[in-house]
Amino acid sequence: MATINENYLKLKAGYLFPEISRRVAAYSKKNSSARMISLGIGDVTQPLAPAVVEAMRRAVEELSDVRTFRGYGPEQGYGFLREAIAGNDYASRGIEIGADEVFVSDGAKCDTANIQEIFSADNVLAVADPVYPVYIDTNVMAGRTGPAAADGRYVGVVYMSCTEENGFLPRPPAKRVDLVYLCSPNNPTGAAAGRDDLRRWVDYARQNKAVILFDAAYEAFITQPEIPHSIYEIEGSRDVAIEFRSFSKTAGFTGVRCGFCVVPRNLKAYTGDGAPVELNGLWSRRHTTKFNGASYISQAAAAAVYSPEGKRQTTGIIAKYMANAAFMRRSLEELGYTTHGGVNAPYIWMKTPAGQTSWGFFDRLLQKAQVITTPGCGFGPAGEGYIRLTAFGAAEDVKEAMERFAGI
């Protein structure tokens, strides 16, 4: 008799976005003339940069000609892309990362989901609350947690509340943990960790032989020069941290699919007997056995992001989104709302007016302003009393949405 992985039965239903869709559909049905503006979904709206499009056109033509056709590429990614990443994202900032420490994938969601497979089920996990649900759900599936408690938190996981008091930047817990997911700039709160914040985590990980899983998918949105773009800007981090990045938001690749992670050569975890094992080799074995390389078209497109035109054009698109974010923050604050984020991230984490729950304020915005947002409680109990707004909309929609906010 084939038996299932019963850890899946611990998972709560993917409640948040289906519930948003249900409420929007119900409202639209009764109010068919209403024009909705979505500030809810974390997806880009601007087209690919011209340099990227040109690289994709060339790649398609290559695959159409027997003389230039390419079949299977290296599972870890083409050398041309791994070298462009090592050079542009790291060497240019004085960080020594070898191309053989870079693993190209089809996106940071997959990488942050899959990385836990190389660790034992016994590791104690720490995550922020609110949190990107993929970090926690994939660990539930792997049996690294107990069942869900009444508040939705899984037994055995160390949740680190992100609040106004700590600036949405959790400090290392008193309890010893083995694996820590950190996301900076953060989804959903928009908070970005400074050097001192990261230094504390690196010190903690070194002292406790913990591994930091550092999600830097939004690093391209950093505007303040003092904010690190990579955890490897912190000394000693190569021994304790894996970093994840993505072209999804950086260059509008949410439909193209390309990302990467960095697993430094000297980074180790341990057997039950305490023998050190290099994680680069373990991840390489995982990646080459369960993945067959990102699409060549996507890799050629990603490499073009690093060309001079590609850099200029993608930076320009990000500046548009960040102009939206600045406008939204200013508008909302003028209206008396308290906002966080939106300075180094495309997300604004807005406090709901006194006494209103996340869903309550979501409904009010939907009904009074026809603006769709994301209730903060959907990211964890500590997100209650917040909504998340994204800056990825078209400028004219963002402007209109802010005018509608004024009218509620």
Place this chain on the structure above:
Amino acid sequence: MATINENYLKLKAGYLFPEISRRVAAYSKKNSSARMISLGIGDVTQPLAPAVVEAMRRAVEELSDVRTFRGYGPEQGYGFLREAIAGNDYASRGIEIGADEVFVSDGAKCDTANIQEIFSADNVLAVADPVYPVYIDTNVMAGRTGPAAADGRYVGVVYMSCTEENGFLPRPPAKRVDLVYLCSPNNPTGAAAGRDDLRRWVDYARQNKAVILFDAAYEAFITQPEIPHSIYEIEGSRDVAIEFRSFSKTAGFTGVRCGFCVVPRNLKAYTGDGAPVELNGLWSRRHTTKFNGASYISQAAAAAVYSPEGKRQTTGIIAKYMANAAFMRRSLEELGYTTHGGVNAPYIWMKTPAGQTSWGFFDRLLQKAQVITTPGCGFGPAGEGYIRLTAFGAAEDVKEAMERFAGI
């Protein structure tokens, strides 16, 4: 202290292809003027079909324009592709598969590697010997096996030897197993299961509440009309089988990356208490949590494979490869070699001359003919005494390789 998944330490090194590369490099170094011909690697060489190229061009242009730009697609794949698959691969053969039972991915390697995650670690696994290493290695990583024994077989796994005596088509084992990987047409032996073979497996699975993981990645290479293209051609199979397919070999997508699997709605596995659970929902949860959809370009390309021109062109490319296979079989048999496969699959499974091991004959071919093959023992102990030849080369290279065979 972060601890590793120690199941990875059970894995044998990925020995086969690195060792082939090592021997080829060593020979080339001493014989720099020799022109090598590879009949070893299972990768295509013909460019993409024009209809596919045209669809990719259009998709790239769509992503370059704000009015037609697409970001995140559904994780399970776009409706246009899922419907094309259900209609063309299934309904056209009288098989009822709904679009919601089709999950689009970035390739069959990933799907056959990932599918085991929804099953418990306790399932007893059956695989063929020789076997595509991904099936077994991923189960080792997940802790579903014991350590490797001296012959390379993992303790606790039921290996089904594929030999001349059984036509390389194993019958259900006497021992009860829970999960069975079947690959037909087969890599590496080229054997294709007939209706009676599959019927026996479906009956076995129904009697034992087992699940069949049916890899049909090479179905497009079937030339004999009596060979089923899908396990769902067998009555009752919807209750017991998951099917995997790929555009990699069908349409030259090894670098483009697109495949799919079918998880029928009525297919169930069980909790430890014997409660049935639908696998479609479990796989959907896995797929949507750990994967973010195949590239839009790749999905648009895959849909074009089903257009009238796409079908005609890709069929034409496959016919070229199968003409190579027929020529290779004929040539080798004229030279007195015993061959199998190559009729419904792009692989020829050739017996080495009396008394020669797989590696011995590999070396002889390398040194006397400068032809690169794959030693059968690399796919499992039962592959000893065979080499695998692939039909994916250019026709002129295949012709020259056969002339060189005559000279050794």
